[in-house]
Every structure is written in C-alpha cells, then in structure tokens.
Amino acid sequence: MDKPKFSGAFKFARQRGAVTLSEGNVVHKDWLLRLFANSPSKPGEVFGAPGQGNATTISIVTVIVLFSLWVLVTSAGWVRPLFLPSPKAVYDKFMLAVTTGFAGSTLQEHALTSLMRVFGAFLLACVTAIPIGILMGVSRWVRGIFDPPIEFYRPLPPLAYLPLVIIWFGIGEFSKVYLIFLAIFAPLAIAARAGVRSVSIEQIHAAYSMGASRLQVIFHVILKAAIPEIFTGMRIGIGVGWTTLVASEMVASTRGLGYMVLSASEFLASDVVIMGIIVIGFFAFAFDLLMRYLERVLVPWKGKV
Numbered sequence: 001m002d003k004p005k006f007s008g009a010f011k012f013a014r015q016r017g018a019v020t021l022s023e024g025n026v027v028h029k030d031w032l033l034r035l036f037a038n039s040p041s042k043p044g045e046v047f048g049a050p051g052q053g054n055a056t057t058i059s060i061v062t063v064i065v066l067f068s069l070w071v072l073v074t075s076a077g078w079v080r081p082l083f084l085p086s087p088k089a090v091y092d093k094f095m096l097a098v099t100t101g102f103a104g105s106t107l108q109e110h111a112l113t114s115l116m117r118v119f120g121a122f123l124l125a126c127v128t129a130i131p132i133g134i135l136m137g138v139s140r141w142v143r144g145i146f147d148p149p150i151e152f153y154r155p156l157p158p159l160a161y162l163p164l165v166i167i168w169f170g171i172g173e174f175s176k177v178y179l180i181f182l183a184i185f186a187p188l189a190i191a192a193r194a195g196v197r198s199v200s201i202e203q204i205h206a207a208y209s210m211g212a213s214r215l216q217v218i219f220h221v222i223l224k225a226a227i228p229e230i231f232t233g234m235r236i237g238i239g240v241g242w243t244t245l246v247a248s249e250m251v252a253s254t255r256g257l258g259y260m261v262l263s264a265s266e267f268l269a270s271d272v273v274i275m276g277i278i279v280i281g282f283f284a285f286a287f288d289l290l291m292r293y294l295e296r297v298l299v300p301w302k303g304k305v
Contacts, residue, residue: 085271093271103263114257121180133192154186176248183244184237191233195226
C-alpha cells in the first residue's frame with residue numbers, strides 16, 4: 001500500500017515537532033489532509049492571515065451578551081428607567097407607536113417619510129457623485145475644479161451649514177433632502193476617485209497595447225476596478241445619510257424617525273428614543289447587508305485581481 005503524499009507544509013510541521021507520526025500509523029483525518037493539501041490555498045487557510053475566518057458566531061454571541069446585560073441592569077434596578085428603560089418597555093412603546101402612533105403619526109408613516117428622504121438623497125448622490133468622482137480620477141482639470149470644495153466642506157458637520165441651507169432653500173422638503181445629499185456626496189465622490197486611482201498602471205498599459213481607446217480603458221478597465229471602492233463609498237455614504245437625517249428633520253418637520261426621536265427627547269421619553277434608534281439602526285444595517293450581497297454578486301473579482 002502506497003503511503004499518502006503530504007505537502008511541504010506538512011513535512012515542515014513534522015520536522016518542527018508540530019505533527020508526530022509513529023511507524024505504521026498515519027493520520028487519516030479529512031481536515032488534516034485538506035489543511036496540508038498540495039493544491040493552492042487561500043491566504044490564511046494554513047498559516048492564519050490576520051482577520052481570517054468567519055465572525056458570524058462571535059457577533060451573534062456578542063449581541064446576546066449585550067442584550068442579556070441590558071435585561072440584567074434594568075431588571076435589577078441599577079439604572080433608573082428614565083435613563084435606560086427595560087427591553088419590555090421599549091417593545092411596548094414600539095407596539096403602541098405601530099398601532100396608535102406617536103407625535104401625530106404612526107411608526108410606519110414616520111419610517112416611510114424618513115426612507116424617502118434618505119434614499120432620495122442617496123440616489124441623487126449616486127447619479128452625481130460617482131461620475132464626478134470617476135472624472136476626478138481620470139482628469140486633472142476636473143480634479144482641480146471639484147477637489148477644493150469637496151475637501152473643504154467634507155469635514156464640516158451638517159449642523160454647521162444647516163442654517164445656510166435654510167436661508168437658501170427655505171424650510172420645505174427640498175432643504176431636508178439637499179442636506180442629506182450633501183452629507184452623502186462627499187464620501188461617495190472621494191471613494192470613486194480613490195477607486196480610479198487604485199487601478200494598476202500595468203492593466204492600463206495592457207489595454208492600450210491591445211488597441212483599446214481612452215474611453216474603452218475608462219469603461220472596461222478603470223471603472224470595473226473602481227467598483228469595489230464605489231460600493232464601499234456607498235455603504236459609508238448611506239451611514240452618513242442616516243446620521244444627517246436627525247439634523248435635517250430638526251427643521252419644521254412634522255413626520256419622520258428623526259423628528260420622532262427629537263420630539264420624544266423633549267418629553268424625556270427615553271423608551272421612544274431608544275425605540276427610534278433601534279428602528280433607524282435596523283434600516284441602516286439591512287441596507288448595508290444588501291450592499292454587501294450586491295457587491296458579492298456584481299463584483300466577484302474583488303480581492304482576486
């Protein structure tokens with residue numbers, strides 16, 4: 001009977017004392033054969049690259065521990081309900097907001113209004129920021145025109161230019177959407193520009209050597225290589241948009257999740273505040289999961305080029 005062949009990594013581990021085999025006794029475990037297989041392996045499968053592996057189980061355990069700690073602290077009375085209401089109180093307020101409503105509207109109406117504002121601004125930012133970011137990466141003229149104003153206002157909090165938006169556009173619906181749009185535009189444009197600049201010059205030269213025109217290089221080489229960075233910018237931008245939502249709904253709003261949270265804070269209704277925060281976090285997290293899924297489907301070459 002022929003002895004099984006092991007890879008050089010297995011022989012190295014055996015020489016170092018990590019694996020010991022007695023005479024006539026060979027380890028036949030499937031996981032060991034897979035681990036030291038001769039076929040090429042992904043980084044981290046054998047030697048353990050930093051961050052390699054699935055963290056889903058750890059995340060689930062973390063959520064369970066935090067929720068259990070919340071139940072323990074509130075049930076033991078260590079914190080007053082004014083500062084930290086119990087999960088049951090938050091759930092009861094959630095059901096009341098769904099059926100009866102809060103601040104003049106039901107939770108569904110608040111959520112729908114906020115979703116329309118955030119995703120309306122997000123779509124508008126995608127239509128404008130992504131092309132501008134790509135042009136900033138391929139043209140020094142466009143970069144010279146748009147880079148100074150974007151880099152100037154990008155670090156500013158939305159509350160800093162909120163009064164100016166109100167003076168220019170009033171207190172209507174457009175000013176709220178425009179404020180969220182400005183918050184999303186900058187990170188999305190910068191991500192698109194960074195994606196263009198990350199393309200290797202070898203890929204561009206290879207395309208030119210095969211007779212590609214400048215437009216073909218932009219659409220078939222640069223744009224495809226920049227898509228992963230663009231998806232990252234979209235995920236960051238929608239997160240910034242949700243944080244800006246509360247600021248935008250401070251201005252003469254009568255409906256919205258941010259308005260609901262602000263109204264509850266005026267009456268010290270911490271259970272409604274926490275409930276609104278959870279709802280906002282749920283929508284933001286759901287969209288982030290959707291973007292990750294679309295990235296896996298639309299950008300299968302990420303990390304392989």
